[in-house]
Amino acid sequence: MRYFGLKALTVTGGLVVAPLVSAYDLPAVNLGFTSFLDGAPPAGPGWYAQQYVQFYRSGRLKDSDGDDLRLPTLRGLEKAEVDVNIGITQLTFQSDQALAFGGKWGMNLMLPYAAFDLDPEDNFALSANSANLGDLLIGPFLQWDPIMGPNGPRFVQRVELQMLLPTGAYDEDHALNPGSNFFSFNPYWAATAFLMPKWTISWRLHYLWNAENEDPYRPLGADDAQAGQAVHLNFASEYEVMPNRLRVGINGYYLKQFTDSKLDGHDVADSKEQVFGIGPGVVYHFSQHDHVFLNAYWETGAENRPEGSRMNLRYVHHFH
Structure with missing residues (x-):
């Protein structure tokens, strides 16, 4: 599910006149896949299956100043865009056994797959792998029971x-x-606060650390590369408009890389990535055990990564 091992280019007159510099190096992470009521599984302990489908469209490739990246073609320099179709299959087990600090243990497995469409296809600089399988995600977790108030969970x-x-x-x-061809550690803290019985806010705050890629993009001419460290945040707020059925609200995400990427152990200047996305969303509860989330996002402020729009569909089923 990694969006890019993409590298920024310096071009003049349609010719590459400077070495490629490392950017677009972060692995694919959770930007907008989760949103409302994120602090707990919807139906308590047990097995959950989830399926995600996300469409990323008109992702204009941006440089370190947030300007459009242009790629050399037979017609001259052209703006670069990418579309990505992403799927994720997720299996989660939530136990009813407290393990540490009152938290109940669980395990999360996710398998992503993706397909890229790069425009212009006939550029001389960038190409896409036609294979689809992404990196396996494994996540042990601790889930705490809700803190209750007089009118329900708080x-x-x-x-x-x-x-x-x-x-x-x-x-x-x-x-x-x-x-991505490298290991990443991406722990998070997720929570939901019930401001009122029908109104909540949720967030999922991640830290991202990346190991070395010992076979980096060949045109770099480097023996190894390492993406920088980053933080990223999903956030959402929604209101229940149909009791136990429909909630509507706003959702967003923010990613910020705070250390430079490295080539052969040396920091690469102007390689940090960032992006902000926001839009509307809904969640429909067919029952306590079946839920559908639909979220839209429009991005802005991107540096060293694409800036486009996302549409995310997520289905959650609890086996009971």
């Missing part, structure tokens, strides 16, 4: 130690790959 939270394993498709000859 606050609920979870901590998960997510790990992204380099199992996905990767080819150092391609700039766009479903897999």
Whole structure:
């Protein structure tokens, strides 16, 4: 599910006149896949299956100043865009057994897959891997029971130690790959606060650390590369408009890389990534055990990564 191993280019007159510099290096992470009521599973302990489908459209590639990246083609320099179709299959087990600090243990497994469409396809600089399988995610977690008030739950939270394993498709000859080819540690804290019985706010705050890629994008001419550290946040607020059925609200995300990426152990200037996305969302509860989330996002403020729009569909089923 990795969006890019993409590298920024310096071009003049349609020719590459400077070495490629490392950017677009972060692995694919949770930007907008989760939103409302994120602090706890919807039906308590047991097995959950979830399916995500996300469409990323008109992702204009941005440089370190937030300007459009242009790629050399036979027609001259052209603005670069990418569309991505993403799917994720998730299996989660939530126990009813407290393990530490009152938190009940659980385990999360996620398998992503993605397909890229780069425009212009006939550029001389970037290409996409046609394979689809992304990196396997494994996440042990602790889930706490809700803190209750006189009118129902007031606050609920979870901590998960997510790990992204380099199992996905990767080819150092391609700039766009479903897999990252390096291990990432991506723990998070998720919580939901019930401001009123029908009104909640939720968030999921991640820290991201990345190991070295020992087979980086070949045109870099480097022996190894390492993406920088980052934080990213999903946030949402919704209101119940149909009791036990429909909630509507606003959802968003923010990603900020705070250390430079590295090539052969040396910091690469102007390689930090960032992006902000926001939009409307709904969740419909067919029952206590079946739920559908629909979220839209429009991005702004992107640096060293694409800036486009996302549509996310998520189905959650609890086996009972």
